Amino acid sequence: MFTGIVEEIGTVEAIEHRGEGLDARLQVRGPLVVSDARLGDSISVSGVCLTVTELPGDGTFSADVMPETLRRSALEDVGVTSPVNLERALPVGGRYGGHVVQGHVDGVGTILSRSPGPRWDDVEIGLAPELARYVAEKGSIAVSGISLTVTHVTDDSFGVSLIPTTLEATTLGTLAPGARVNLEVDVLAKYTERLLSTAGVLR
Template structure:
């Protein structure tokens, strides 16, 4: 489990696709902080996607396998050498819980529609699949590129967030431009609530 509080911005070293229409990929990322105590099998969120450490070359990088389902659901397959990514290690027992419940299971990809700079912050509007919009609530939580954010407004196919100075400085959201594709994870509590209500016959 993660909290959506980014620990460092890493750099993509390589993304090597597999062979075939339903291929996986191998992703290598440089992240000195997150690899400082990493072990094989550990979980690290890469721009919101929970990946398992498969190799530790010992040069401040880690290698992970990216499954076809992950490539379909997220924007990881679009990464190129040199791209910046948000990194977060799994929450340690007893650690500070600064964001919200983040699984690292991306629900879909959104598209930045608009960005409006403020005096010290930026307001960003992101379009998303209407099927996901029903899980998004004003003043609720959402994860964008692995960053825990508070929803400022929501419509049938879009939502807004405000990026504080710290978020602009220490995450990749500081450089997002209109048209950028971003990984989204909606609040898991909303999904479970819908599922439970549907099972009881309350929701359809």
């Protein structure tokens, strides 16, 4: 489990496409997140939970990305030198600063617009209507692994405000309209819908 509090911006060092391009292996530089990493550990890469498969000892780690992950996330857009948000899994007893983030991407959104303010940016992000029903004003959503508070929501978009720390310490600080981002809605909303539907409350 993650919290959506990005620890550092990493860099994609290499991409190896395998299996006729259906899956890939990423090598990512992230000195902080690998400082205590072990093989088999989970690291969130721009909101996608990946398993560490190699630790060369040079400040990088490798992880395999399955075809399902590439289909459902914006990781297929990254290339060598691409920046990515990195977060280690939450340790037992760790500080819980964001919200429950599983690293299981629900879909891909698109930055529609950004409006700079005196010390913040207001960003509008488009998403599929089937995901929008899980998004609530003042609720939480993970955007490329970043825990953010929703400022407003429509049938096919939502807004967030980015504080200076988010602008400086995550990839959202530089993404322009048209860029794709990974979205993970609040898992509590999905479980609530599932429980109500199986109980016959929702039809």
